[in-house]
Structures are given as C-alpha cells and as structure tokens.
Amino acid sequence: MLGQIAYAFPFLLPGLWTTLEVSAITVAISTIVGALLGVGLVYGPAPLRWVVRAFSDIVRGIPILVLLFFVYYGLPITGLNLQPFAAAVLGLIVFKVAQVIENVRGAIGSIPRGQTDAAKAIGLPFPERLAYVIAPQALRRFLPPWLNGVTDAVKGSALISLLGVGDLMFGIQKVVGRTYEPLALYGFGAFLYFVINYALSLASRALERRFSYIRE
Amino acid sequence: MPIGPPLLQIQNVQKSYGATQVLRGVDLRVAKGEVVTVIGPSGGGKTTLLRCVNFLESYDNGSIMIDGQEVGYRDVAARKRRSERDLARMRAETGMVFQLFNLFPHLSAAENIMLGLTKVRKLSRREARDKALHWLGRVGLTDKADRLPSELSGGQQQRVGIARAVAMEPKILLLDEITSALDPELVGEVLDVVLSLAAEGMTMLVVTHEIGFARDASHRIVFMAGGAVGADAPPREIFAADQPNERLRGFLGRFTAAHRL
Ligand SMILES: Nc1ncnc2c1ncn2[C@@H]1O[C@H](COP(=O)(O)OP(=O)(O)O)[C@@H](O)[C@H]1O
Ligand SMILES: [Mg+2]
Numbered sequence: 001m002l003g004q005i006a007y008a009f010p011f012l013l014p015g016l017w018t019t020l021e022v023s024a025i026t027v028a029i030s031t032i033v034g035a036l037l038g039v040g041l042v043y044g045p046a047p048l049r050w051v052v053r054a055f056s057d058i059v060r061g062i063p064i065l066v067l068l069f070f071v072y073y074g075l076p077i078t079g080l081n082l083q084p085f086a087a088a089v090l091g092l093i094v095f096k097v098a099q100v101i102e103n104v105r106g107a108i109g110s111i112p113r114g115q116t117d118a119a120k121a122i123g124l125p126f127p128e129r130l131a132y133v134i135a136p137q138a139l140r141r142f143l144p145p146w147l148n149g150v151t152d153a154v155k156g157s158a159l160i161s162l163l164g165v166g167d168l169m170f171g172i173q174k175v176v177g178r179t180y181e182p183l184a185l186y187g188f189g190a191f192l193y194f195v196i197n198y199a200l201s202l203a204s205r206a207l208e209r210r211f212s213y214i215r216e
Numbered sequence: 217m218p219i220g221p222p223l224l225q226i227q228n229v230q231k232s233y234g235a236t237q238v239l240r241g242v243d244l245r246v247a248k249g250e251v252v253t254v255i256g257p258s259g260g261g262k263t264t265l266l267r268c269v270n271f272l273e274s275y276d277n278g279s280i281m282i283d284g285q286e287v288g289y290r291d292v293a294a295r296k297r298r299s300e301r302d303l304a305r306m307r308a309e310t311g312m313v314f315q316l317f318n319l320f321p322h323l324s325a326a327e328n329i330m331l332g333l334t335k336v337r338k339l340s341r342r343e344a345r346d347k348a349l350h351w352l353g354r355v356g357l358t359d360k361a362d363r364l365p366s367e368l369s370g371g372q373q374q375r376v377g378i379a380r381a382v383a384m385e386p387k388i389l390l391l392d393e394i395t396s397a398l399d400p401e402l403v404g405e406v407l408d409v410v411l412s413l414a415a416e417g418m419t420m421l422v423v424t425h426e427i428g429f430a431r432d433a434s435h436r437i438v439f440m441a442g443g444a445v446g447a448d449a450p451p452r453e454i455f456a457a458d459q460p461n462e463r464l465r466g467f468l469g470r471f472t473a474a475h476r477l
Contacts (some may be wrong), residue, residue, distance in 0.1 A: 117314065119320075120270075124332065153255055
C-alpha cells in the first residue's frame with residue numbers, strides 16, 4: 001500500500017498545488033469582498049443592508065456544487081463564458097464571501113454598544129471609529145472563525161474536479177483510474193486534505209487562545 | 217453661584233422610543249462653570265437626556281444648544297441632521313463619562329486618552345502622550361499609563377475614563393452615574409477627582425445617585441421623574457423641610473432612609 005502511495009504521490013503534486021492555489025485565491029478575494037460587504041451589512045443604509053442580507057442568506061442556502069454548476073453551466077446562457085478554472089474560483093468565492101460576511105457581522109456585533117458611544121463621545125467620526133476602535137477589537141473575534149472557515153474553502157474546492165479542473169481530487173481520480181487502488185489512494189487523498197485543514201484548525205485555535213486573555 | 221449666558225441650554229426637549237415618551241418637554245440650563253446634578257428615580261429619563269446632549273440619541277422635538285450652537289441639527293425646524301463630520305466636531309466639545317467606563321480594552325490607559333488627542337485634536341503622538349500623562353497624574357494614575365484597562369480596578373478605570381474626557385478640554389462634562397458600577401470603597405476616589413475638577417471651574421452636568429455628593433458639590437440640583445423636570449433649585453431649597461414637590465420629598469425620604477444620610 002505504501003508502495004502504491006509512493007508511486008502515486010508525484011502524480012498528485014500538481015493537483016495538490018492547484019487545490020492550494022484555488023483555495024488561496026478564493027480566500028484572499030472573498031475576505032476583501034466579504035469584509036466590505038460585512039461592514040455594509042452592519043453600518044450601511046437600509047437598501048444596501050437588504051441586498052447584502054439577501055445575498056448571504058440565499059448563497060448560504062445553496063450547496064456549493066449547485067453554485068459551481070450555476071456559474072459554469074448557467075452563466076454562459078447570459079453570455080458570460082468562463083474557463084473551468086475561472087468558473088470554479090468564482091463559484092467558490094461566491095460561497096466564501098457569504099461566509100466572511102457572517103464572520104464580520106458576528107465579530108462587530110460582539111462588541112458592546114458602549115465602545116461606539118465612547119468613540120463618538122471623544123469626537124471620532126465614523127471612519128476613525130471603525131479604524132481605531134471597532135476594527136482592532138473585531139479582528140480578534142473575526143480571525144479564529146475566519147481561519148476555521150478557510151477549511152470549508154479547501155474542502156469545497158474538491159468539487160471543482162467535477163468542472164474538469166485538475167485539482168488534488170482530480171489527480172487522485174486519474175491515478176485510481178490507472179491503478180484500480182481506490183482504498184489506498186482515496187485514503188491518502190483524505191489524509192492530504194486532513195493535514196491541510198487540521199493545520200488550519202490548530203492555527204485557528206491558537207489564535208483564539210492568544211486573543212482570549214485580552215478581555216474588557 | 218456663577219452667572220452668565222447658559223453654556224448649555226435645553227429647551228422643551230421631547231423624545232420617544234416607539235410609543236413610549238421618555239422625555240416630555242425638558243428645560244434645563246447650565247451656565248459656564250456651573251455644576252448641575254440630576255437626581256431622580258430610575259427610568260426617569262436622566263441617561264436619555266444626557267445622551268441627547270452629545271447626540272448619542274436624537275431628540276424628536278425641542279432644542280439643545282451648547283455655546284449658542286444647536287447640537288444635532290443644522291436646521292432645527294426642518295430636523296435636518298448635521299453631517300457625520302459635523303456631529304463629531306460638536307461631540308468633541310462635550311466630554312462624557314459612562315456608568316460602565318467604556319474604556320477601549322485594546323488600548324493602554326495612556327492610549328485611551330491619546331486617541332482623541334491625536335485623531336481629533338491632531339496633536340503629535342509626543343504631545344498627546346505628554347498630555348495623557350499629565351491627566352493621568354491628575355487622577356493619580358501616572359504609574360498605570362501603560363496598563364490595559366483589564367489590568368486596572370473599577371475605580372482606576374473610571375478615573376482613566378474621566379481623564380480621557382477632560383483631556384479633550386471639552387466645554388462641558390457629562391457624567392452618567394459614574395460611580396454606580398463601583399464597589400462602595402472605590403466610590404470616594406472617583407468623586408474626589410470630580411470635586412477637584414468642579415473646584416477648577418469645569419462646567420458639569422452630573423447624573424448621580426450619590427445624594428450626598430449632589431448636596432455638597434452642586435450649584436443646582438434638578439429632580440427628574442417621568443421624563444420631566446420636577447424641581448430645579450439650589451441644594452438648600454431641594455433639601456428644605458418644606459420642599460413643595462411631594463414626589464421629590466418622597467424620593468429623598470426613601471433615599472436618606474436607605475443610605476442613613
Ligand atoms: N434604547 C431604548 N429603547 C427603548 N426604551 C428605552 C431605551 N433607552 C431607554 N429606554 C426607556 O426610557 C426610559 C428612561 O430611561 P433612562 O433615560 O435610562 O432613565 P434613567 O437614566 O433616569 O434611569 C426607561 O423607561 C427606559 O426603559
Ligand atoms: Mg440612567
């Protein structure tokens with residue numbers, strides 16, 4: 001069994017790299033977009049809040065696979081024809097943005113009202129209140145769940161093999177197709193996903209511990 | 217007692233939360249250098265009134281002027297609110313100290329004071345730090361400058377809260393039951409700071425349950441109940457045996473009985 005894994009590993013490396021790449025792009029873009037929309041959800045004018053709230057609720061109610069197929073097979077009807085890689089990344093980003101929006105909302109919501117009152121009382125306008133009072137505190141509550149949520153992007157990315165993107169999952173299936181050793185290879189694939197996500201979970205827990213003693 | 221045009225002039229202020237009217241036409245004036253305390257039963261609208269004075273709450277009717285400028289509205293008749301920047305500029309002229317301190321937990325004592333000085337008053341970090349240390353000295357906390365709020369006692373935190381407010385050199389200081397959340401043995405150290413500020417002529421509007429403090433420190437006491445001002449007089453008259461306001465007499469009677477004043 002070890003022999004089969006040693007044989008397969010070099011074939012899996014490009015796919016592993018693609019999985020990491022797709023996850024990283026997804027997380028980077030969705031974090032920026034999700035943070036902006038999350039702030040809009042908390043502080044924005046009512047129409048913006050409704051739109052963001054609706055987007056987040058709808059997306060979180062749809063399986064990732066449906067999102068991916070919608071982007072890859074659905075959007076071309078509107079004239080937007082995306083390559084598998086781009087469609088895969090876009091679908092995962094949409095999924096992940098909704099998650100980040102909720103991470104941001106939760107983080108800001110956990111900060112007591114009195115913090116905003118005190119910041120207003122010393123004469124800080126909104127952007128400064130956000131930058132110097134709310135954001136530094138919210139960041140501590142945002143990071144652990146956010147990092148934990150990165151695992152969802154990594155796990156979700158396995159579905160992009162269904163669009164023909166050559167990720168880790170795709171590589172595993174190709175090797176299984178040649179060697180007919182599904183148990184060893186899917187087991188090894190699961191192990192690789194687990195290692196990545198377990199490292200992320202550990203980092204998330206470490207962050208949580210690090211921030212937990214900074215209390216009011 | 218100081219005289220002069222009112223620094224703070226509250227006229228017929230009304231405010232409702234939904235269907236409940238919390239302020240029913242409040243009138244109140246505070247002259248420059250004056251210390252006015254507001255007492256009254258809980259739920260009477262004291263906190264709401266104070267929060268209206270620096271527009272942490274909007275008011276539905278009436279007018280609040282500080283130094284001749286309407287606080288929250290650029291057009292009172294049309295109820296047009298000031299812009300965010302404009303509101304911030306107005307709020308910088310009013311200091312507020314809160315019942316639950318509301319210190320910024322991620323900043324040290326000195327940094328709590330420096331934030332407004334650097335971002336609003338535009339002092340350099342160095343000037344701001346000097347000023348913060350000066351005020352920490354005034355409240356007896358020089359050695360705690362670099363401590364986080366979580367490392368300070370309640371009384372110490374509240375003294376930082378006062379220093380943060382006065383370092384901005386506001387025209388008026390608003391104090392909302394600033395000793396209510398403290399253990400009894402820590403109340404004195406905070407009230408001493410307030411007394412020393414009063415002695416220097418700081419204009420203050422103070423909501424308090426410390427009736428003894430109100431009696432000894434204020435030029436005028438305002439009794440607020442049911443969202444309206446029931447009495448507004450110097451302490452001597454408020455505590456007079458023939459005080460005509462029955463509700464106030466009852467309130468003081470219960471209070472003195474409970475606190476053995
Ligand atoms: N944000 C709010 N929403 C609804 N009702 C409120 C709010 N804040 C205060 N109230 C109500 O307004 C009344 C006055 O409250 P408050 O100003 O806190 O009184 P006090 O400070 O004299 O105890 C109370 O009945 C309180 O329940
Ligand atoms: Mg109150």
